[in-house]
Amino acid sequence: MEYRKRVAAVYLLGFFIDLANLFVGNVAFPDIARTFHRDVAELAWVGTAYILGLTAVIPLGNWLAARWGGKRVFVASLLLFMAGSAGAAQAGSLGALIAWRALQGLGGGLLIPLGQTMTYRLYRPAERPGLTALILLVGQLAPALSPTLGGLALDALGWRWIFWLNLPLAAMPLVLALRWLRDEREPEPSAGLDWLGLLLGSLTLLLVLQGLGDLAQPSTWARGGALLAAGLALGAAYARHSRRHPRPILRLELLRDPLLRMSMLMYLLVPGAFMGVSLVAMLYLQQVLGVPASIAGLLMLPWSLGSFAAIALTGRGYRRLGPRPLLMAGALAQGIGFLSLLAIDRSGQLPWLAGSYALMGLGGTLCSSASQSTAFLRVEPARMGEASALWNINRQVSFCVGMALACVLLNLLLAGQGIADPAAPAARELSVRAFHLCFLAAALAMLPPLWLGSRIGNAEVLRLLNRPRMGEA
Known part of the structure; x- marks a missing residue:
């Protein structure tokens, strides 16, 4: 096998593991809540801690690879991920589980950007579309298979086995990385790491997300407001710092490009909303309606079918139509998918649920694929690495914010109805109403991205797509 294909195989396995762990936890949340007797807002940190770990380590990728080499960093990341998985499987409290999930995220956070860098540089530009198609395929298989397999493991063995099964899964790319990858280093950066940045x-991300979680609780709303304000103040301080530092950890000046800025905002609003609704829907289906975890996990299969259709539509229509109609259609389809969840009030409505998830997959992926195709059209090749880091962090932040806001809203609605335990039979009718209001709010939240999609410079994008480029036939 060619060396570049070996590198691609190792990268795609790491990519699958990373994405699978973003989605599989939602299926286990109801069981984890029962084990530790905790509420929805605290439970969200099981997922949020993983994404925080992923996000925090992404900017370090190039610097670490320059210091110790890509192979060593990739192997160390997998070992750290496996340690976090083993710790999460044995966690005796929710706090311990959250801490181990953060360690898992720190280990998994470099698998995508570092593997992507090592792989893409081995392929010529004309060969990269085929590689991208393969990456997109893996990107759809992970959310389709992981909740389904996780649900089966959960029903048969319990939620801890979701984390134990990560060990053999991660062992495969670990062995292949040790055998196949060459010990090569990236060029040493001219400036040191921006530790202050x-x-x-x-701290900005941590305080904002903790503040959002605290705002959901009447007893901690004052602390939540203070943490949120402190996080926003630190974010403003970072913006000032990045303008002065010669090599900031994130180069925010790239956001002056309206195509990159609007694409990132669209990604923040649409896929992030799905992550929040997915979490709330799993709680609703399992706790209130009594749907088994294995059946609930299967709903990601119709989601993936809708997502595959969206990828095909984007591939065929993007260059001819531009991003505007795809983004608007995507926001509308996802909003209708959210709205259709209002018809779900009993456990036997699986065909309707499958249709809802297929619409969400179609809409969300139309927006994410069109956004990603648009984001880097005007980014200079020399700045692509920095823009890619900014894009990947925005992607992780969208998942964090989506889950945090959904849990905040759900907790407020449950508290407003006087519901202490959504699973209690006596509270079923009020619980259904609270969850339905949450789905309605998510559907209305698709109006801003619908408007944003209509404002993107479609004619300019079509001009950039169809102009001849230097060095191309």
């Missing part, structure tokens, strides 16, 4: 950025 890394600290400010990480």
Whole structure:
């Protein structure tokens, strides 16, 4: 096998593991809640801690690879991920589980950007579309298979086995990386690591998300407001710092490009909303309606079918139509998918649920694929790595914010109905109403991205897509 194909195989396995762990946890949340007797807002940190770990480590990828080599960093990341998985499987409290999930995220966070860098540089530009198609295929298989397999493991063995099964899954790319990857280093950066920027950025994200979680609780709303304000203040401080530093950890000036800025905002609003609704829907189906975890996990299969259709539509229509109709159609389809969840009030409505998830997959992927195709059209090749880091962090933040806001809203609605336990039979009717209001709010939240999609410079994108480029036939 060619060396570049070996590198691609190792990268795609790491990519699958990373994405699978973003989605599989939602299926286990109801069981974890029963084990530790905790509420929805605290439970969200099981997923949020993983995404925080992923996000915090992404900017370090190039610097670490320059210091220790891509192979060593990739192997160390897998070992750290496996340690976090083993710790999460044995966690005796929710706090311990959250801490181990953060360690898992720190280990998994470099698998995508580092593997992507090592793989793409081995392929010529004309060969990269085929590689991208393969990556997109893996990107759809992970959310389709992981909740289904996780649900089966959960029903048969319990939620801890979701984390134990990560060990053999991660062992495969670990062995292949040790055998196949060459010990090569990236060019040493001219400036040192922006430690202050890394600290400010990480604290900003942590305080904002903790503040959102605390706002959901009447007893902690004042603390939540203070943390949120402190996080926003630190974010402003980072923005000032990045303008002065010669090599900031994130180069925010790239956001002056309206195509990159609007694409990132669209990604923040649409896929992030699905992550929040997915979490709330799993709680609703399992706790209130009594749907088994294995059946609930199967709903990601119709989601993936809708997503595959969206990828095909984008591939065929993007260059001819531009992003505007795809983005608007995607926001509309996802909003209708959210709205259709209002018809779900009993456990036997699986065909309707499958249709809802297929619409969400179609709409969300139309927006994410069209956004990603648009984001880098005007980014200079020399700045592509920095823009890619900014894009990947925005992607992780969208998932964090989506889950945090959905849990905040759900907790407020449950508290407003006086519901302490959504699974209690006596509270069923009020619980259904609270969850339905949450789905309605998510559907209405698709109006801003619908408007945003209508504002993107479609004619300019079509001009950039169809102009001849240097060095191309």
